[in-house]
Amino acid sequence: MALPSPIRLVIFDMDDVLLHYDVEARQSAIAAMAGLTVDEVARLIWDSGIEDASDAGRLSADAYLAACSQALGIPFGRADWFRTRALAMTLDPEAVALAQAVKDKAALALLTNNGFIMGEHFDALVPELRAVFGSAMHVAAEFGTKKPDPAIYARLAARYGVAPAEAAMIDDKPVNIEGARAAGLTGHSFRSAGELRSFLDALSLI
16 A cells, blocks of 8 residues: 655645634625625625635725725725725634644645735735745635635645645635545644644644
């Protein structure tokens, strides 16, 4: 029987893994700008498919902002996006420290279901993550699809020159872990930093 491949690449999700993401706070801030209810903002931007299209790379940053402006009925530019996104993000120092610890044993990458506009703002929004991941911070839009499509994990692994079996994905959404496993990756469904530590330790990654 062949031994399992050693893990050479560990991929971290961002929202609700390395940081807490309060989407309701973001929607509330946008609602206050537009004179709408939170439910209306969720329907106009999220349920309408604008966020999904952005995440999957079907909208450029400018096209995404234009679509939001049209849907909300107000100008919605980069500064507005940045302010409402930033207030919804709180880093998890313990999870970030675990990512830092993995660097001694394997390559790191970050993969988040976000559009090109997030890629523009990583340095300003999460400089602490840039310090850990360097240039290996990716939005799904770069790959023309989004999690849980198995293709996105295979494409990311190929970019770093590893086979899917040599990569591990850490994500808070079980469906995204199912997609990663379908692509041949090892997956960990994130619930706490303590459980993540045990997972990484079991794979001799910390």
